[in-house]
Amino acid sequence: MADLLCREFQDTVGKYLARHRSVLDVMSKLQEAGARTNRAVAKAVTGCGCIKVNAEKQQVPSEAPYRQMAQHMRTHIEGDLCEGCREALESEVGLQLLYLAGLCEVLGLELAEVLERERDRLTALGPFYFC
16 A cells, blocks of 8 residues: 555656756755755744754663663654644655655656665664664
8 A cells, every 4th residue: 555655656746747857956856855844843943832852962771772772762852743833844744755756756766665675674674774
C-alpha cells in the first residue's frame, strides 16, 4: 500500500513538474523547502510560542547499554504545536516531500525503492545506523 502511495505521489509530481524540471531547479527548491521547514519550527518557538526549545547536554547514564540510549535522550521540545503551526509545518514538510519525489523523478529513482532500502538498512543496523 505504501509502495503504491509513493509511486502515485511520484507519478503525480512528475506529471506536474514542468517549471522546475531541471535537476538544478529541483535541488534548489528542495533546499529552499528545507530552509522553510526550519524557519517554520523557529517561528513556532519565537513567534507563536506554542513550543519551547530547552536544550542542554544529553544525560545518559554511563552504564546504559547503547540499545537503550534512546530511552534517555530528549527532543529538547516542550509543549505542543498549535493548530496553525502544525498546519504550517505539515505544508512545509509536504513541499520537501514533493521536491524529494521530483528529484527522484528527474534522476530516474523510485522513491518507494529508496524508502524500502533505507528501512531495510535501519532494520538491519538498528541504533547503529545513525553512528
